[in-house]
Amino acid sequence: MLQNTPIILASKSPRRQELLKLMGLNFKVELKDVDESYPENLSPAEIAVYISEKKAKAFSADDEIIITADTIVALNGEILGKPNDKAHAKEMLKKLSGYKHEVYTGVTLVKGDKKISFYDVTEVHCKTVTEREIDFYIDNYQPYDKAGSYGVQDWWGIVVVEKINGSYTNVMGLPTEKLYNELLKFI
């Protein structure tokens, strides 16, 4: 069973750690700084997978399965990563207000010389919000560590997201449904 399989989660994301715990998996966290630049000509799905593979290359292990991931927000082809500051977060959230966008999470699994990469995409519809509501959100929820400057798991998801089409956990940072199926290929 997966629960006895040793796993390294190579991610500082508290959401990813929370989701693996909810999956009942036995894992430890290892961190390394990785340059997250990518070639300009890639699609959003390819970018998410490319960066997750880049993160995986920084690690090696024979007995454990290494899990890396990268989540990006795409709005009409524009990539929204993590904001640099409040003004940048505000700019992103104003763009997301009233429109639908996609969230892509790329995942790479490595054990010894076996590697599997995949991604999932979720469509997220946001209601229109005012500048005051955006200021309130940023000041109270500090979404500086989140792609697209929002967390579907916090106020923005509870109040602003009207509907999603696809995996909720994928938006949070790990498509757990697909991840479970892919992990089974290693045992």
Ligand SMILES: Cc1cn([C@H]2C[C@H](O)[C@@H](COP(=O)(O)OP(=O)(O)OP(=O)(O)O)O2)c(=O)[nH]c1=O
């Ligand atoms: C869209 C969205 C993103 N996020 C988070 C998930 C990720 O932590 C972050 C995207 O940045 P990532 O670069 O994917 O991950 P990270 O920098 O947090 O951690 P690491 O690179 O070490 O794996 O945005 C949410 O928590 N909720 C959301 O709704």
